[in-house]
Amino acid sequence: MFSAGEERSSQSGQEPVFGSGRRGGCWATGVSPCGGGRSHEHFITRGLWLERTITVTGLPFSPQTAERSIDDLSSRSLCRDHNSQASVLDDAAIDMNNALRRLSELQEARTRVRGRIIQPVQFRIDGRLLERWALKTVMNISILNRSQLGSWRPPGWLAEVVFGRKSLPAGCGIALVTKVGENHQPGDQVDFAFGTRQGGAGPEMAMITLRRGFRFFLTWDVPIAKVAMTVDGEEYFGASNALMPFRRWNITDGARDLRLALCFDWEGPSRRDPNVVRLRKKYKSPPRS
Numbered sequence: 001m002f003s004a005g006e007e008r009s010s011q012s013g014q015e016p017v018f019g020s021g022r023r024g025g026c027w028a029t030g031v032s033p034c035g036g037g038r039s040h041e042h043f044i045t046r047g048l049w050l051e052r053t054i055t056v057t058g059l060p061f062s063p064q065t066a067e068r069s070i071d072d073l074s075s076r077s078l079c080r081d082h083n084s085q086a087s088v089l090d091d092a093a094i095d096m097n098n099a100l101r102r103l104s105e106l107q108e109a110r111t112r113v114r115g116r117i118i119q120p121v122q123f124r125i126d127g128r129l130l131e132r133w134a135l136k137t138v139m140n141i142s143i144l145n146r147s148q149l150g151s152w153r154p155p156g157w158l159a160e161v162v163f164g165r166k167s168l169p170a171g172c173g174i175a176l177v178t179k180v181g182e183n184h185q186p187g188d189q190v191d192f193a194f195g196t197r198q199g200g201a202g203p204e205m206a207m208i209t210l211r212r213g214f215r216f217f218l219t220w221d222v223p224i225a226k227v228a229m230t231v232d233g234e235e236y237f238g239a240s241n242a243l244m245p246f247r248r249w250n251i252t253d254g255a256r257d258l259r260l261a262l263c264f265d266w267e268g269p270s271r272r273d274p275n276v277v278r279l280r281k282k283y284k285s286p287p288r289s
């Protein structure tokens with residue numbers, strides 16, 4: 001079911017050339033004034049990992065599968081001020097990942113227990129912050145992978161959405177990619193992939209996979225209802241089987257309710273779920289080297 005240990009991050013795609021220095025500025029410079037010099041922004045949130053070393057594949061500077069320190073996974077694409085303003089978004093992603101961790105542990109334990117499970121456990125995630133985190137990751141990865149993206153760049157206004165200054169067009173945003181009855185895969189993999197519609201000029205969507213194969217599907221140009229995606233040979237249609245906004249996932253073992261749930265707030269600004277915040281102490285990333 002769920003196995004702790006080796007974790008993997010991968011960026012799908014060809015083999016781009018890493019070149020953070022050449023064009024270099026902060027991608028949020030049009031949003032508000034920069035400050036503090038360059039930061040070492042992790043292009044995928046550092047706090048998603050508990051191990052110092054992870055297996056990575058498909059990275060521009062490490063296209064082959066390799067063991068890397070999590071502190072290698074940074075680029076100088078944000079200034080310190082913008083990086084620190086965006087840290088609340090990293091927290092939302094960490095909370096999401098931690099909730100999945102804890103629910104996986106409990107699912108495994110409760111599946112083995114005979115008899116009725118009495119105590120419900122529920123974690124609540126701020127969907128809007130998670131959505132902005134996903135868009136921030138799009139910005140980071142588009143800079144990291146720019147040599148393979150050709151002339152395409154994310155639209156300028158996307159940075160403003162990341163920092164909460166603008167909203168996405170109607171119908172765009174984050175959705176959970178799932179099908180009724182689908183089994184979520186075990187594993188501790190984090191994955192990012194851009195998607196382009198047939199005939200499209202450039203990426204119009206992205207897919208981010210968190211623990212246990214939880215896939216989020218993200219659009220910023222085209223309404224979710226208008227896109228389809230093939231993942232591992234399975235077709236997903238925004239309109240029919242991606243849930244948006246995703247509100248509640250009840251974990252079951254066949255027909256048996258394990259009384260475990262993951263919920264999303266879309267109304268925001270919501271207060272952090274104290275049960276989720278508590279998990280940050282339980283699952284700690286190693287200190288920076």
Ligand SMILES: [Zn+2]
Pocket residue numbers: 026027028029033034035078079080081082
């Ligand atoms: Zn900046």
